[in-house]
Amino acid sequence: MALPRTSRDKWIEAGLDALAAGGPEAVRIEVLAQALGVTKGGFYGYFANRDVLLTEMLDRWEREVTEAVIEQVERDGGDGRTRLARLFTIVGAAREPARSPLLDLAIRDWARRDETVAARLRRVDNRRMDYLRSLFATFCPDPDDVEVRCLLTFSVRIGAHVVGADHPGRSRADVMKLTGEWLLR
Incomplete structure (x- = not known):
């Protein structure tokens, strides 16, 4: 069974939540994917890497x-x-x-x-x-x-x-x- 695709916006919101809870070190792709209930592969459809996500969060x-x-x-x-x-x-x-x-x-x-x-x-x-x-x-x-x-x-x-x-x-x-x-x- 395939996991649902998560929007770019939800990745950014999850990243902001993680940042608020634990600083930039807490913004980990695997942890965000788990929190969103998706695989981390979906992340790379929107972001080239973690730094791009951090920039979009800011x-x-x-x-x-x-x-x-x-x-x-x-x-x-x-x-x-x-x-x-x-x-x-x-x-x-x-x-x-x-x-x-x-x-x-x-x-x-x-x-x-x-x-x-x-x-x-x-x-x-x-x-x-x-x-x-x-x-x-x-x-x-x-x-x-x-x-x-x-x-x-x-x-x-x-x-x-x-x-x-x-x-x-x-x-x-x-x-x-x-x-x-x-x-x-």
């Missing part, structure tokens, strides 16, 4: 955490505060593997050891920060205030998932909501 991640999010935020328009509030909601609700905080952290760790990944991460981070600057600048006339709000917003997005502290009398969701409201003042 392409997907970059597209999903930058342009796709920006397009979603911009779709309904509004002033800077409205679009930032929408951005906070979208990012806070994201559950897809390519947007998960674990994947973002895995890519950041990988970038510490790989100059090519580091250059891509810098490009993605700069795109994200430039977009935040464009929104905060609509209601913050002070460039220093804009930069501080951007860094705080970005740091909360990247780091909140690794902070284990309790928030007496409040849930993490409550504190994240308060943080968003404070940033939009």
Whole structure:
């Protein structure tokens, strides 16, 4: 009985899941094939080798955490505060593997050891920060205030998932909501 052929997209998604769970070392063709319930031969119908898969995974991640999010935020328009509030909601609700905080952290760790990944991460981070600057600048006339709000917003997005502290009398969701409201003042 022949195993079903798996789409290129499913290989990339499985690779992103593996990357989020265990870093680039966890992205192994045999392991992905097993997780997908297919033979590894199907992999080579889409990808010349593992490096091509890794590149396409990074392409997907970059597209999903930058342009796709920006397009979603911009779709309904509004002033800077409205679009930032929408951005906070979208990012806070994201559950897809390519947007998960674990994947973002895995890519950041990988970038510490790989100059090519580091250059891509810098490009993605700069795109994200430039977009935040464009929104905060609509209601913050002070460039220093804009930069501080951007860094705080970005740091909360990247780091909140690794902070284990309790928030007496409040849930993490409550504190994240308060943080968003404070940033939009």
